[in-house]
Amino acid sequence: xxxxxxxxxxxxxxxxxxxxxxxxxxxxxxxxxxxxxxxxxxxxxxxxxxxxxxxxxxxxxxxxxxxxxxxxxxxxxxxxxxxxxxxxxxxxxxxxxxxxxxxxxxxxxxxxxxxxxxxxxxxxxxxxxxxxxxxxxxxxxxxxxxxxxxxxxxxxxxxxxxxxxxxxxxxxxxxxxxxxxx
Amino acid sequence: xxxxxxxxxxxxxxxxxxxxxxxxxxxxxxxxxxxxxxxxxxxxxxxxxxxxxxxxxxxxxxxxxxxxxxxxxxxxxxxxxxxxxxxxxxxx
Numbered sequence: 138x139x140x141x142x143x144x145x146x147x148x149x150x151x152x153x154x155x156x157x158x159x160x161x162x163x164x165x166x167x168x169x170x171x172x173x174x175x176x177x178x179x180x181x182x183x184x185x186x187x188x189x190x191x192x193x194x195x196x197x198x199x200x201x202x203x204x205x206x207x208x209x210x211x212x213x214x215x216x217x218x219x220x221x222x223x224x225x226x227x228x229x230x231x232x233x234x235x236x237x238x239x240x241x242x243x244x245x246x247x248x249x250x251x252x253x254x255x256x257x258x259x260x261x262x263x264x265x266x267x268x269x270x271x272x273x274x275x276x277x278x279x280x281x282x283x284x285x286x287x288x289x290x291x292x293x294x295x296x297x298x299x300x301x302x303x304x305x306x307x308x309x310x311x312x313x314x315x316x317x318x319x
Numbered sequence: 320x321x322x323x324x325x326x327x328x329x330x331x332x333x334x335x336x337x338x339x340x341x342x343x344x345x346x347x348x349x350x351x352x353x354x355x356x357x358x359x360x361x362x363x364x365x366x367x368x369x370x371x372x373x374x375x376x377x378x379x380x381x382x383x384x385x386x387x388x389x390x391x392x393x394x395x396x397x398x399x400x401x402x403x404x405x406x407x408x409x410x411x
Contacts, residue, residue: 144328144329144332146333147329147332147333147335147336148332148336150336150337150340151336151339151340151343154340154343154344155343158343158344158347161347165354169358173371174367174372175372175373176372176373176374177374178373178374178376178377179374179377180374180376180377180379180380183377183380183384184380187383187384187387190387190391191387191390191400194390194391194394194400195400198399198400288373289373289376290373293373
């Protein structure tokens with residue numbers, strides 16, 4: 138009887154070892170599932186930077202074409218008013234420029250109900266277009282975009298990032314209608 | 320006599336069990352090495368790929384950026400943005 142007890146004890150040791158090995162493998166698998174991370178890709182930030190560059194390329198083209206169509210004496214007030222009217226009208230027709238400005242834009246409630254008014258009285262307000270000696274200064278006021286950047290796989294450990302981006306631009310226009318960024 | 324047999328049986332059973340346990344542990348150690356290698360663990364650290372952590376789209380961006388630079392060059396050479404974009408095939 139005692140011999141049988143010793144044999145069972147040996148079997149028990151083998152089973153206990155198997156159980157412990159199984160427990161370690163089980164923990165490993167559970168741990169592997171919990172340590173998976175998903176990061177926020179920096180692509181969204183790079184994209185918005187490129188979109189701004191593309192917007193400014195279109196903006197400079199629109200400034201140049203508006204300058205060529207404007208009437209009056211450069212850089213007097215009559216010329217400035219004519220140039221601004223043509224520029225704002227051109228902006229209103231360009232959906233891509235409008236979409237870039239409106240995407241994730243932080244604005245006061247109601248200020249975007251009349252977009253043309255937002256352009257004329259906010260983003261390109263008259264007081265920001267002024268004479269500077271023989272040159273013309275044309276300023277786009279600072280605007281701010283804000284969004285929440287999230288990881289692609291939310292089932293993994295992930296950390297959303299609050300992203301905000303402020304941008305504005307000042308252009309110097311000379312009498313030959315050369316537009317340069319300041 | 321029976322008692323001696325029982326003791327001998329117990330000793331043999333314990334010896335066999337020890338060998339089996341050793342085999343199990345040796346298999347466990349070697350198998351864990353294989354599992355680590357398969358999981359890409361090097362020097363105790365698992366090196367994850369960009370795809371695993373969800374930032375592999377950055378490689379697609381590099382291609383787009385190259386196209387955008389070509390657009391910028393064409394604009395500097397006097398083309399309109401839309402013409403340059405169409406010529407390069409840039410989507411932005």
